[in-house]
Amino acid sequence: MPKVHNYSAGPCILPQEVFEEASKAVLNYNNSGLSILEMSHRSKDFVAVMEEARDLVKEILEVPDGYTVLFLQGGASLGFLVSAYNMMGENKKGGYINTGAWAKKAIKEADFMGESVLLASSEDKNNNYIPKGYSIPDDIDYLHYTSNNTIFGTQFKDIPETNIPLVCDMSSDIFSKKIDVSKFDIIYAGAQKNLGPAGTTLYIVKDSVLGNSSVDIPTMLNLKTHADKDSMFNTPPCFAIYTAMLTLRWLKKNGGLDWIEKRNEEKSALLYSEIDNNPLFEGTAAKEDRSSMNVTFVLTDESKAEEFDKMWNEEKINGLKGHRSVGGYRASMYNALPLESVQVLVNVMKKLALQIA
């Protein structure tokens, strides 16, 4: 049982064994006498870390041939700009699905060097659902969406069906379940959910994208720059990549995506079931679009907030406060959060209901 039940929305809980191994490496990496923090990124030892991290991404996600895996910097926030720059084609237009705050930020960046086309939006209902049944024009160069919306607790259950090249910000659900990488031209993801600590950003890019943009791209925003140098065009964020590698080792050892998908389903089923059956609570996202990563809910009677907050704090639950644009609560249940932590939260919710009854 962990000391703290960490529901933080990101940076978030990582496996305990990753913390232990990373802690050792900060003192003395593999008995080299050097800290992982002082090793040259060109050293044999660090090049091996980068290669293993990349290979684990390919193996765990079953990345097909013809894709390049990169560990860069800047978070998804820079990814909004990078993906648009690299995907602009002859139309200089990208299609976007607005499912909330992150999607909107991506749209803004596309308008810097091209044009964004809004295909669908869930803003009419405070982004509490995933738009469906929209039409996709032929004259866009790509379709961009945010697979999981941390703030609103919604998640795409299916990949949009289209022949237009797909780009996806998967920051908050990559490595949580199986995905078909072959359907995407660019997948990008800030590491600080299921992949590792804050400080590195994963890109999975179809090779045909590299160097084929219709617009000029500054050096550091061009994915070809980084692909040509195996993520080492400039000094990489070594420790973040190393810790991501350890996290991927943990995922592989335990059974990969089959294992984690089942575990994540169990966790979210347990909490959603309590929300649906406990009269004191109510989910905020449309049922069919509920996220398995971020469970958003509110009290049906706001006057119970003080008591509820006191109870979960006493159980050493951390990070449960909802985002200001939704209110209420958000339970972020990333890969490393154990089922036991979810049970502790559910027990608090049951106890609150019993007190009232």
Added chain:
Amino acid sequence: MPKVHNYSAGPCILPQEVFEEASKAVLNYNNSGLSILEMSHRSKDFVAVMEEARDLVKEILEVPDGYTVLFLQGGASLGFLVSAYNMMGENKKGGYINTGAWAKKAIKEADFMGESVLLASSEDKNNNYIPKGYSIPDDIDYLHYTSNNTIFGTQFKDIPETNIPLVCDMSSDIFSKKIDVSKFDIIYAGAQKNLGPAGTTLYIVKDSVLGNSSVDIPTMLNLKTHADKDSMFNTPPCFAIYTAMLTLRWLKKNGGLDWIEKRNEEKSALLYSEIDNNPLFEGTAAKEDRSSMNVTFVLTDESKAEEFDKMWNEEKINGLKGHRSVGGYRASMYNALPLESVQVLVNVMKKLALQIA
């Protein structure tokens, strides 16, 4: 005496006590029960880290009022682009001094949204000196230079005298000596030399620069975006910033820039004196422009290379190989490298000379 004498050009040696403290925090930050890696960047604990890091920069460098200190991502390589975007004024021209590889990369990025004007270059002599006596036109918006050139072992001993706003890439000598911050509009520096591990980039920006560019800037490249949100517009590279904070605490505790400048002068004087007095070695940089951070030198008789390499390897000296564009050797002697490590190298050089004599 350290286990390894780490002359790595960056990422590089940091103080041992920083490694020890950072290692503990990866397991359990301040007895919170949480790893520093899993803490929300919005948590009280991490906000305090960010504030302390910022305040230490201001205190140690004596940053005057009217400047903003930011911890961002992307390294100096993204800084080349960011600084040009933010400094472009009515002329849309930046003046550049080409002192080598990093300066050239900065020039390239200025040409993306404006025009670079080459004021001076040392390319005629493989960048082994710092240009002097060039004229500075009035119709440029800023003057950009690289204060220390890691590859070529040269360093600006004085700040260029001009009324044109100054921009400086100080990646490899910031915090090594006193500087007059008031003379600059933007100072930027990748952390991985004297400031901390790879993964964060320091910006010190005059407030009058913020929001005053003459060109449109993508959100993440606009320093105003980050200044408005205290470096928290998006998730910061928390661990790199935390470790930078620890390194700054170490620097302050030991006496700040007065102390470190004296220590760095002792170290470089010891090694340069050996290079100048030992007939087997020769420095590659012009004497008046020699860097106190990166000492570049060659053997006067290449046939001694095998023996010399064997000898320093046996003494557990690490990272002494020169950059391919200069050849020979490069001793990077950043803040945390102890004088003892320099003495070990000098002893090896003396021993080699004795063997020959």
